[in-house]
Amino acid sequence: MAIATNFWIWIAALLTLAIYSFLYKDNPFYKFxxxxxxxxxxxxxxxxxxxxxxxxxxxxxxxxxxxFLVLIPLLLGLLMFSRFFKNVSYLSRIPIAFxxxxxxxxxVPSSFEFLFKQVYATMPxxxxxxxxxxxxxxxxxxxxxxxxxxxxxxxxxxxxxxxTFIMVAFGAAFGYTIMARVSLFIGRIQFLLSDWxxxxx
Amino acid sequence: xxxxxxxxxxxxxxxxxxxxxxxxxxxxPFGDIEKISLNWYSIIAGFTMLLGVDSLIGMHxxxxxxxxxxxxxxxxxxxxxxxxxxxxxxxxxxxxxxxDDKSYFTYIYNYFIVPLQSTxxxxxxxxxxxxxxxxxxxxxxxxxxxxxxxxIVMLGRVPLGEQISPYLPKFTEWxxxxxxxxxxxxxxxxxxxxALGVSIRIILGIERSYLS
Amino acid sequence: MLKRTLLLIVFLILSIxxxxxxxxxxxxxxxxxxxxxxxxxxxxxxxxxGGIEIxxxxxxxxxxxxxxxxxxxEAGNNSIVATDLLVSSKQVRDVSSEEDPSRVxxxxxxxxxxxxxxxxxxxxxxxxxxxxxxGYSKNGIYIFNNDTFYVTAETDAIISKASWFxxxxxxxxxxxxxxxxxxxxxxxxxxxxxELYIRKINGLDAVEEAVGRSTExxxxxxxxxxxxYVTDIPTIAGLTILxxxxxxxxxxxxxxxxxSYDPVVMxxxxxxxxxxxxxxxxxxxxxxxxxxxxxxxxxxxxxGVDGMMMREKPGAVFLQGLFFAESLILAETGHSxxxxxxxxxxxxxxxPFFVAACDYTLIGxxxxxxxxxxxxxxxxxxxxxAEDLLKVFIMVLIIxxxxxxxxxxxxxxxxxxxxxxxxxxxxxx
Numbered sequence: 142m143a144i145a146t147n148f149w150i151w152i153a154a155l156l157t158l159a160i161y162s163f164l165y166k167d168n169p170f171y172k173f174x175x176x177x178x179x180x181x182x183x184x185x186x187x188x189x190x191x192x193x194x195x196x197x198x199x200x201x202x203x204x205x206x207x208x209f210l211v212l213i214p215l216l217l218g219l220l221m222f223s224r225f226f227k228n229v230s231y232l233s234r235i236p237i238a239f240x241x242x243x244x245x246x247x248x249v250p251s252s253f254e255f256l257f258k259q260v261y262a263t264m265p266x267x268x269x270x271x272x273x274x275x276x277x278x279x280x281x282x283x284x285x286x287x288x289x290x291x292x293x294x295x296x297x298x299x300x301x302x303x304x305t306f307i308m309v310a311f312g313a314a315f316g317y318t319i320m321a322r323v324s325l326f327i328g329r330i331q332f333l334l335s336d337w338x339x340x341x342x
Numbered sequence: 343x344x345x346x347x348x349x350x351x352x353x354x355x356x357x358x359x360x361x362x363x364x365x366x367x368x369x370x371p372f373g374d375i376e377k378i379s380l381n382w383y384s385i386i387a388g389f390t391m392l393l394g395v396d397s398l399i400g401m402h403x404x405x406x407x408x409x410x411x412x413x414x415x416x417x418x419x420x421x422x423x424x425x426x427x428x429x430x431x432x433x434x435x436x437x438x439x440x441x442d443d444k445s446y447f448t449y450i451y452n453y454f455i456v457p458l459q460s461t462x463x464x465x466x467x468x469x470x471x472x473x474x475x476x477x478x479x480x481x482x483x484x485x486x487x488x489x490x491x492x493x494i495v496m497l498g499r500v501p502l503g504e505q506i507s508p509y510l511p512k513f514t515e516w517x518x519x520x521x522x523x524x525x526x527x528x529x530x531x532x533x534x535x536x537a538l539g540v541s542i543r544i545i546l547g548i549e550r551s552y553l554s
Numbered sequence: 555m556l557k558r559t560l561l562l563i564v565f566l567i568l569s570i571x572x573x574x575x576x577x578x579x580x581x582x583x584x585x586x587x588x589x590x591x592x593x594x595x596x597x598x599x600x601x602x603x604g605g606i607e608i609x610x611x612x613x614x615x616x617x618x619x620x621x622x623x624x625x626x627x628e629a630g631n632n633s634i635v636a637t638d639l640l641v642s643s644k645q646v647r648d649v650s651s652e653e654d655p656s657r658v659x660x661x662x663x664x665x666x667x668x669x670x671x672x673x674x675x676x677x678x679x680x681x682x683x684x685x686x687x688x689g690y691s692k693n694g695i696y697i698f699n700n701d702t703f704y705v706t707a708e709t710d711a712i713i714s715k716a717s718w719f720x721x722x723x724x725x726x727x728x729x730x731x732x733x734x735x736x737x738x739x740x741x742x743x744x745x746x747x748x749e750l751y752i753r754k755i756n757g758l759d760a761v762e763e764a765v766g767r768s769t770e771x772x773x774x775x776x777x778x779x780x781x782x783y784v785t786d787i788p789t790i791a792g793l794t795i796l797x798x799x800x801x802x803x804x805x806x807x808x809x810x811x812x813x814s815y816d817p818v819v820m821x822x823x824x825x826x827x828x829x830x831x832x833x834x835x836x837x838x839x840x841x842x843x844x845x846x847x848x849x850x851x852x853x854x855x856x857x858g859v860d861g862m863m864m865r866e867k868p869g870a871v872f873l874q875g876l877f878f879a880e881s882l883i884l885a886e887t888g889h890s891x892x893x894x895x896x897x898x899x900x901x902x903x904x905x906p907f908f909v910a911a912c913d914y915t916l917i918g919x920x921x922x923x924x925x926x927x928x929x930x931x932x933x934x935x936x937x938x939x940a941e942d943l944l945k946v947f948i949m950v951l952i953i954x955x956x957x958x959x960x961x962x963x964x965x966x967x968x969x970x971x972x973x974x975x976x977x978x979x980x981x982x983x
Contacts (some may be wrong), residue, residue: 149453243382308491315474
């Protein structure tokens with residue numbers, strides 16, 4: 142294999158190197174890649190929003206399906222533009238109030254569902270050492286999250302056990318991720334050495 | 343009246359209550375309300391995108407005009423944005439959709455955005471190493487515990503671990519299934535209670551800092 | 555000789571194909587592979603309509619056979635519900651979907667038939683069965699191209715309907731009502747002036763110090779809300795903490811930068827900061843352009859925020875909200891510029907990285923309670939006390955469950971088994 146002659150591969154390779162130069166220190170090459178990524182991705186985002194939102198979710202339902210319910214979010218969306226005019230900018234609170242209401246409202250039942258699922262999963266369906274550890278771990282972790290009691294004496298000791306469980310869990314998640322992250326780097330090096338420089342196959 | 347906080351707080355309350363009630367009513371239109379509201383969010387966000395573009399491009403235009411230190415890069419950003427949008431429009435006219443396989447718009451995505459994204463992502467290999475090194479140097483009990491568990495789990499998941507001791511992968515599995523799971527559930531229970539608290543404070547209008 | 559042989563071969567091939575096309579079908583009416591060979595169907599309970607569940611229970615020896623389900627509606631139109639399901643899967647759902655929203659109409663009568671076969675069902679055979687002329691009214695054994703297909707009788711008419719109440723969620727309704735009472739009780743208690751305590755949360759006492767030190771060094775504060783939307787609770791919690799932090803920022807007369815990922819989050823953050831500056835009596839210091847949009851691309855956002863950190867060199871960095879893989883990219887860069895970092899998220903997969911790279915980390919619920927800690931208003935403290943009472947309730951539930959299971963399975967006592975089962979079933983939603 143030989144070095145790539147494809148113009149697009151060269152672009153991708155040089156941009157890859159420019160990002161890696163950040164590991165040394167902030168420099169013009171990184172700055173170039175960073176500003177370019179932000180600029181292009183927002184341009185791409187605008188196109189995606191245009192296609193997925195304005196056309197697919199507003200224009201098509203309104204014109205073809207005669208779904209006039211779409212007028213409500215359309216109006217709410219347009220109210221956001223009131224921010225361009227100082228004397229009516231307070232109108233933008235209405236869509237904000239709407240989305241915050243929807244988010245918090247949806248979270249109440251879904252938090253409940255999650256709560257039930259977690260308690261259900263903690264029920265020892267078979268009796269062994271592991272299920273005892275799980276019960277101890279869940280309860281002591283919950284004690285750590287107690288806010289209206291001072292963490293002293295007995296409560297303090299239990300919450301200390303909780304922290305120990307939390308740190309083991311964090312360590313496990315950390316260790317679990319390391320190899321996955323290293324493989325991302327190997328993937329990029331492979332691109333540089335094989336697709337671009339053609340040194341390895 | 344509209345200028346005060348009253349109406350927005352009432353809207354939050356009303357919308358929040360409808361969302362809660364609809365969880366228990368599968369019948370139309372309540373059954374689809376989650377899907378509908380997420381759909382509506384994306385429509386509102388689609389319009390608000392214009393405010394975002396105004397904010398970002400406006401900032402870089404000002405930098406360009408003032409000939410700030412990094413004005414050249416601001417120019418790169420603005421040109422990148424404009425070029426992508428223009429190419430998007432041209433290719434939409436040419437292919438009917440900008441997302442066609444042969445369109446230059448797709449090329450921009452594949453050869454600019456994808457390598458930049460995945461290289462940024464792969465920086466994590468270095469950052470995770472430096473974070474681990476720092477945990478190694480912090481000489482307190484919690485950090486040491488975190489690090490030791492991390493090392494055991496990391497080794498337990500690679501072939502080398504099996505060679506060190508055949509028990510290592512099994513022990514790793516046990517860590518993931520028992521103590522890790524226990525703490526994750528405890529944290530999860532706390533999070534759902536916390537989310538309930540945040541939601542109730544906002545729906546009842548006790549927390550209103552998001553409205554000015 | 556050669557010509558004749560060739561011709562013979564051609565004839566043979568032709569005759570085979572003729573045979574397989576026309577004479578391939580043998581039908582034995584009313585024959586079944588085993589007794590009670592049938593499928594059943596019912597309306598899916600507790601749904602919004604547009605769904606029917608088809609079930610079957612065949613002998614275990616047939617687990618590796620295939621079942622294809624066909625449907626006839628009251629107008630006589632046939633359609634395929636699913637082909638080649640493994641018999642061991644026991645059930646399949648016929649539902650309306652995004653692509654076909656009127657597939658199952660509420661109130662219409664539907665009749666279902668199953669086809670059992672050892673090999674995957676033959677397409678020609680299937681087309682023959684669902685063609686309008688033939689229909690599949692007859693149940694029995696069909697032998698087609700030497701493959702055997704067992705066809706069940708039609709089910710009775712099945713009608714889908716929408717429910718007005720999801721009965722399976724009754725435990726949730728009950729606990730929602732109970733929990734509402736707990737919250738109302740504590741909110742009332744708070745109103746009546748009873749003082750409520752909140753424990754120390756590491757990291758939140760450092761907010762003042764972080765803002766103060768940044769101001770002394772003449773550096774701005776950076777507040778990163780992550781990549782969530784305003785409908786995500788961690789983002790909302792992040793916004794409430796932003797409100798308290800920006801109040802401090804206004805008091806110290808310094809600057810706060812909020813690079814945003816979602817335009818609605820940006821707009822809301824602008825409102826939050828403006829309100830906080832007004833409350834602190836310094837609306838003149840508020841600058842809308844300090845709360846700016848970056849991009850909705852995850853790593854584009856990470857690159858942009860990293861660059862901003864390197865150039866603006868904030869003295870304190872807050873990472874509060876919903877974070878995914880970009881968490882460590884941001885936190886390590888923040889560490890490298892020597893900023894005091896206070897992070898918090900609900901993503902358990904990202905918390906280890908924050909713990910390793912930041913000075914202080916708010917774990918899960920601590921982050922949700924942070925805005926209360928920073929403001930300490932009685933009503934808000936009341937809601938935290940209510941959360942704690944619920945924790946006690948959950949712990950009791952888990953301990954009771956554990957004790958029941960010891961008696962049920964450790965000592966094998968029947969009544970405890972029933973009680974344990976009852977508890978477990980109530981938790982299944």
